[in-house]
Amino acid sequence: MATVILVRHGRTTANASGTLAGRLPGVRLDDVGTEQARRTGERLAVVPLAGIVSSPLERCKQTAKALLDARDRLAEPTLRISSEKGISECDYGEWQGRPLRELAKEPLWKVVQSQPSAAAFPGGESMATMQARSVAAVRRHDAAIEAEHGPHAVWVAVSHGDIIKSVLADALGMHLDLFQRINVDPASVSIIRYTGTRPYVLASNTHGGDLSWLKPPPAKKTRSRKGTGQGTGTRATTTASDDAPVGGGAGPSVHP
Template identity: 70%
Template structure:
């Protein structure tokens, strides 16, 4: 299968002020976030990306554009509503420090599979629709570009964490153990027999080795020799 690069949007004005932005309109990258996204674009510049798919929210589209500006031959980033932020319902727009006092907060931390946000979405539903979208796009990119294709999905922290948990074979109740920082890069290859996770939450480092493609065979006992940089 193709290789997926998961990118979280850069830091936003809401992130900086401790607000849960959710799906609110008008939440843009701040200056730090633009710099973070530009750095991610620079890291990916040496990788011929077959395509970029983005959450429809502004902060993700801004991040996707900064990645595309450093690519050649990838004209635009279509949006997919299934990669959008979790619908936090009545929690949206509130301060995280205030939400931490809510009765639901401990369950979000320890049993997210049972969480339904008041007036919003379940975390299990968020994972189901985002993983399905990722699998759908991955198959489409491989069909159009071959098994060596590398593509990018720009989304949100909890969404990316849920996708990574699925790829790692983790129960959703364990996904809070995964950290996904603004503009970070995580890498998943959906092989014939199982997903392989090559990176989680990287904020720096050379990614040119991705242009060599991934092995679709069995895992190397002992860990193997690693990826070759061009």
């Protein structure tokens, strides 16, 4: 039951000008986006992280670096940022670099809005392919982090709006044709916990609020057994159920 925090990159110069950046090089955070990323880094600094994985595009790497900088200021161990092509921006092909106001006049625009599962960008990829590879990448990293760090591990994936929307849609059991109902703002935080039975969407498109409830629970001490020569030790608790609490449950416990 590892937990992934999905962070969209901060606002970019292309976002501010209404341009579809896609995978064009040189698209960086603007001043607003830099401040957004800084605030998100401070918000996440209270959560012990097992890893940070980023899209290889510059705006995501800048955002991931801001998350690291916030942790360094609090004297926490520095994490290494891993690059993952599977959560890179959608390949919009011939659409990238064009103003959104022009693209809205294209016949394909209505397909992207109402039936994205049928949308394929000229010279690029389809939205169905985008979702398949991004979900596969997130689930692969999640399984690897849980195997290495345990079921209470928390990690961050820094990616793009449509990528995060498609991953959330998959976790919610929504058809891709409904994913435009999900909103993911720059530098927002969404949270998914994958389990053996189903994914749980714990948060979506959040901009503020305490995240200390994501801290792993303290290790439990084990009592020594008579006649074994074994002393008191510690073990991580793994008793959390994969089942949904009927009635809603009591919510997360905060571990100061």
